[in-house]
Amino acid sequence: MTDQIRSAKASAAVSTPKKQNEQPSAKAQSVTAPNAKAHSVTAQSANAPSAKAPVVGPNVPLSETAQATNGSGTGSSGRQHRSPRRTNSAKRPHANRRNSPLYAALDLGTNNCRLLIVRREERGFRVVDGFTRIVRLGEGLSKTGLLNDAAMDRTYDALAQCAAKLAHHAPKKYRLIATQACREAANADEFLARVKRNTGMDVEIIDQKTEARLAVTGCSDLVEKSTMGALLFDIGGGSSELAWLDFRGGRPKQNGKMATAIRSWQSLPFGVVTIAEKFGGADVSPEKFEEMVAYVAAQLRHFRGSHKLKQMIKEHPVHLIGTSGTVTTLAGLHLGLERYERSKVDGLWMSSEQLTDTMRVLQAMPYDRRMANPCIGKDRAGLIIPGCAIFEAIRREWPTKMVRIADRGLREGILISLIEADRAKSTNKRFKQKRRI
Numbered sequence: 001m002t003d004q005i006r007s008a009k010a011s012a013a014v015s016t017p018k019k020q021n022e023q024p025s026a027k028a029q030s031v032t033a034p035n036a037k038a039h040s041v042t043a044q045s046a047n048a049p050s051a052k053a054p055v056v057g058p059n060v061p062l063s064e065t066a067q068a069t070n071g072s073g074t075g076s077s078g079r080q081h082r083s084p085r086r087t088n089s090a091k092r093p094h095a096n097r098r099n100s101p102l103y104a105a106l107d108l109g110t111n112n113c114r115l116l117i118v119r120r121e122e123r124g125f126r127v128v129d130g131f132t133r134i135v136r137l138g139e140g141l142s143k144t145g146l147l148n149d150a151a152m153d154r155t156y157d158a159l160a161q162c163a164a165k166l167a168h169h170a171p172k173k174y175r176l177i178a179t180q181a182c183r184e185a186a187n188a189d190e191f192l193a194r195v196k197r198n199t200g201m202d203v204e205i206i207d208q209k210t211e212a213r214l215a216v217t218g219c220s221d222l223v224e225k226s227t228m229g230a231l232l233f234d235i236g237g238g239s240s241e242l243a244w245l246d247f248r249g250g251r252p253k254q255n256g257k258m259a260t261a262i263r264s265w266q267s268l269p270f271g272v273v274t275i276a277e278k279f280g281g282a283d284v285s286p287e288k289f290e291e292m293v294a295y296v297a298a299q300l301r302h303f304r305g306s307h308k309l310k311q312m313i314k315e316h317p318v319h320l321i322g323t324s325g326t327v328t329t330l331a332g333l334h335l336g337l338e339r340y341e342r343s344k345v346d347g348l349w350m351s352s353e354q355l356t357d358t359m360r361v362l363q364a365m366p367y368d369r370r371m372a373n374p375c376i377g378k379d380r381a382g383l384i385i386p387g388c389a390i391f392e393a394i395r396r397e398w399p400t401k402m403v404r405i406a407d408r409g410l411r412e413g414i415l416i417s418l419i420e421a422d423r424a425k426s427t428n429k430r431f432k433q434k435r436r437i
Contacts, residue, residue: 110138110237180238208267218413292389326387
């Protein structure tokens, strides 16, 4: 860690008060390794999950699970996160856990700033700390091509908090990425230079292909074992990524290598923020919703291999995997949760009929009721229906019977990549030492 990051810890603590939508320190949580067996409540195939008794997938405490806000566990979206139990308490590692290295990943998106810090364990990693804040960095970007001052100040404040956490935990390796808002904005480099100069954080702007691959890696263990393929979609704030996984030529042996099975991918130049700014998001009539869907559908027709994917869906078991606030919100509403619980949402199977019914209820819900709903909250109330329009366009273009919900994404993909790279390096080192002996 640089001296700048160390100093950021003190300066952020003094000059940056805790805000309502900040999610500070987390209790440690365990995470199964990407190639470990998934622990689920019920084991069912992608073709036959029960619609009446939805399958809860791997109880993997990633992402916001590790976070609590202001002592209540309620985040900026109004969600409340309950820390799930370990998936296999009988096999807890008992030796020198504190000596295991730490890793960190930061994802600076159009709407959110998220940090995850984990400790590597034998079969995965355990969440040590986390942070998420809705910063709306891309606010107004689609109209001006620039990051505005208020958005940059909000984001800088959040990044200063992240720098303090990095300085405190001093991870062995970390990767800090920025996505669509910084790819698009003409003044993004200037903003990130200010961040680096004042906090020591060197945030990397990644391209769309890298973003798609990291999303696939982060969600790899939610791909049904018996399926011949899957279409993963990540609905972001300023862009949305699609990745078609095709296993007909063989499936990667390690889930961490799942991105090698990508046959085709696409980055759509819009997300929930840009669609909301173009069409509105508070009061959306059925006609306006269909306009949103048609706008997205026009872009989906450029997906390379679209017709082959449709044919594959007709002939082979294929399912969708959705990772975004849109799909997790729909899942929470479908389950009737009084507060958002990641352990019940991540890995959930939803049928096409269940999604249609839940979207219909959501579209009929007035804006004030959306704000008051604990699975939506005031910060998502104006974005959830634009997100549903993107999701609906994808469902209509490539209809499948089932969709799997993922409450994980880029940060988890980064962490899996960093940890597996270190493990491979250690294995190679041991192999060379044995050969010398």
